[in-house]
Amino acid sequence: MPTPDQAARTRATLRRIRTAFLTLLRQAPLHQISVKELCAMAGVSRGTFYSHYRDVYDLLARIEDELTDEIAAALSPMVTAATDATPLALNTRIFEILRENSDLCTVTLGPHGDKAFAGRLLRLGRDGFLELYRSQFRTVPPEAVDYCYAFISAGYLGLLRRWLDDGTALPPDRMARLTEGIMLRGIGMFSAPAE
Secondary structure, three states, X not given: OOOHHHHHHHHHHHHHHHHHHHHXXXXXXXXXXXXXXXXXXXXXXXXXXXXXXXXXXXXXXXXXXXXXXXXXXXXXXXXXXXXXXXXHHHHHHHHHHHHHOHHHHHHHOOOOOOHHHHHHHHHHOHHHHXXXXXXXXXXXOHHHHHHHHHHHHHHHHHHHHHHHHOOOOXXXXXXXXXXXXXXXXXXXXXXXXXX
């Protein structure tokens, strides 16, 4: 078992590898990134890299899996209905996670990112959201709810891209409120309240 010092050094090494990797991924597609180039930028040996990852594809998959697992855990109360968590609270937590991982999200949603990953993120909450929508709108045909989810999720992705482009300037709770307002009221959320 590693000592606390060894564990801290390993975490620092993995952080440097991740940072260097995401920097390179901003500049070039994944297939053009070499382990040699990555290790030079991270200041680690190739042996150190290979003691943790098979190749750059494995590194990307692990980083994406960590984020996916974290978001899935945040969504689990909605999917299991085992909590009184509100959609606003769940959405706030998701925006907090996305902000904490904004480096990965910016790269993944950028020109050299993994396009399949965005779809993976959107599918995470699909079943829970569809169940929630169907329970709240029982008279609406299921295919209409499916189309509604497709529309909302595409908008959510666009909103996320804009937020990342703005450097996540708005706090997660404000983004969650904005998102909820758009989903529930659409453009009408900008209308003056009736008096």
